[in-house]
Amino acid sequence: MRAPAAELTAPLTDAALVLAYRGGDERGATELVARHAAVVARFLAGAGGDPGEIDDLVQETFIRAFRALDGWRGESAFRSWLFSIASNLLKDQFRRRGGRTMLTLMDDDLHADDDPAATLEAREAERQLQAGLGTLPRLQREVFLLRAQQGMDYDAIATTLDTTPGAARVHYHHAVKRLKELMA
Template identity: 50%
Template sequence: MAAIAFELSSDEDLVAAWRRGDELAASELVHRHAPALGRYLVALGAASSDVEDILQDAFFRAFRRVESWRGEGSFRGWLFRIGANVLRDRFRQGKGRTVLSLDGHDVAHHADPAAELVASDIEARLSAALLRLPPMQRAVFLLRAQQGMDYNDAARAAGTTPGAARVHYHHAVRQLKEWIQ
């Protein structure tokens, strides 16, 4: 019964429960956010084989610093920022590799080989174009387009302001359209 209550709880309620020492609340936060955070990290350049370790480090940092989250933005945005910081730290230490996948999965299999070829070509061009974007534009674009975050949460996760996030997003969209056509 408690698991059902946790599934219906907001992130804010789960964080409050975690702060009171409820480990099931922490487990629900991991269950709720790890898949999307993992996809985001891969899109930022994390090797698929390293994502589990990066996620573990990100959640460890988040739970160790849970008192510092003041609820001014979404918990998800705050967590994604921590994940991006862990990834950046790994790159600085030489433990990261640049590998880009839009969703962490292979291209969808189509019954029609021609459709599969077109989908593969589009994904390859988009992946190459994403790598050409400046890091902040790429991060904001992925947070908005792939993770569905609003500008406030994307800004918090990327470490910028909402106004700057809007600008980065629109520049990224314009560049991607130009490069993919």
């Protein structure tokens, strides 16, 4: 029996792409990078990755992920797994920098708007947010970003950062409270 056309044209799942790559088809890896590289870069930049090293960190995230594919059994989303690796990379980078968090807002993060005053205000708000994120403990910062920037639920955040959903919820609320105070 023929599969419906919609099934034939449906994009492959991440798990299927992982399987393809493990079977020797490099297009699986290429497609996974195409799907997730930009999102990983956003997370790394938001979480304090050195702006000059974001490209390298993204590459290293994927290299570590593909090296350890045998360890990914698909219990968590592939993207969550990438965030988990990226988080560990940031931890290493943080240690190398002697405990300093580097959070800088790129000038182009805010694009020109029709309303220059609103753009200026938004730019200032984001500068404050970025600065505020830099003062948070690592776990609070990453939970906040995974929730607010990436839209992940607490279960997925807990799996990604190796904590519990309840703890992730508490970290998020602590982060929001602290950021509100800093931006008031």
